[in-house]
Amino acid sequence: MNDAGGKLTELQIMAAASSTLVENGYRQSPAPLGEEWTAQFARVFEDPYSVVAVAVFPTWAELKDQWTAAQASLISAMSQSISSADPKVWEGYLVLLTPSTAGTDRAILDSIRRDTSRTRKLVATGEELRRVVDIEEILGPLLPLEANAQDLMIPEDPLESLASLPAVRGIPLAAIERVVDAFRNQQPILERLNRAGGNG
């Protein structure tokens, strides 16, 4: 739903998709997707890992009819500057959007989504695209993962904290260190303790 409470327009969808990708590190290609597409409704984006074509169709019928041509244009664009040895050829994404609904064509819609030949397809129709924020959700698989610094911190090595555990209170520190050292080096723990002569 747009600000006026109506259905999203193709322009609003393309603007939201473009800004979402650019805000997340993608750069828009100055070249259009292909000669047969206008930049208003079909754009190509790239980041260090992937190439993304976004195509917005006024109706589901046009999406259903033209997605194969959009994929052909994306592959042609990729083939001009990316070799088959580049890992990026595995990261080609075709985003197909329309404000209209698929109606009874859900099976066809699902078959396009499942089609992993040449590129991965992200498809959304009027059923999913009700608000501008829905577009970011559709593009989610293409956006960097959000993680806070706390989640990314490597926890303290539990072996380092072994000596401070109540369960080992009273055991000489040197013996604990020998046990940990033997464990880390995959050596027999009891043998190491015995070799130390039982004197800690």
Add this chain to the structure above:
Amino acid sequence: MDEVGRQLTALMCHEVWAAGRVIEKRRGYLAGAMDGTCDKLRRLDLVDLGSLRAAWLLSRESYKRDFPGERPLLADLLLGIALLEDVAGVAAGFDPTGIVRFTRHDGTANDQRGVLVFASGGGHLNWLTVEAELTSRLSQLIPGMPRPRRAIVAAVQGGRVPNPNPDDIAREIEDESIIFEPALELVDVEDLRRKPELVAQVVA
């Protein structure tokens, strides 16, 4: 009613045959090569013939009307089928899905290599679009129906183009698998004409 349908089918097949004769003359092919192939096409009923037209011309409709301007496109494919029949010594059987099953003349079925799908780019669809169209259509075949591994295409705009993208981004290429279908391989009918030895690889 059935008789009217039969007559209409015969008439449509004749028109395609006539278009094929024009192509034969224009390109200097052996005259009459597709006569037997057209006879077999006539075995389809009116509705199945319309479905076959829709499949071969990559139409969105499940039934496509007969348009005079599209007959040469159909004839081009039939000439390709006639070439396969002639060189490989097999007989074509037509399915409304656009799939053609080739059997040996003794009636025994060929293995899966004898199942091919045909399509025309109509002179305006490029190689990658035709490939995507066919791949998408084959994925919607009824489960259990033999899925062709190769497609014979004609009238594709610009011919074959380099393609760096993997056949399937969800998996590495596996030559033989009981789980995954191999990617569809497209062969231009003109390549078969230039190199008839390719025919053996396609349907042998």
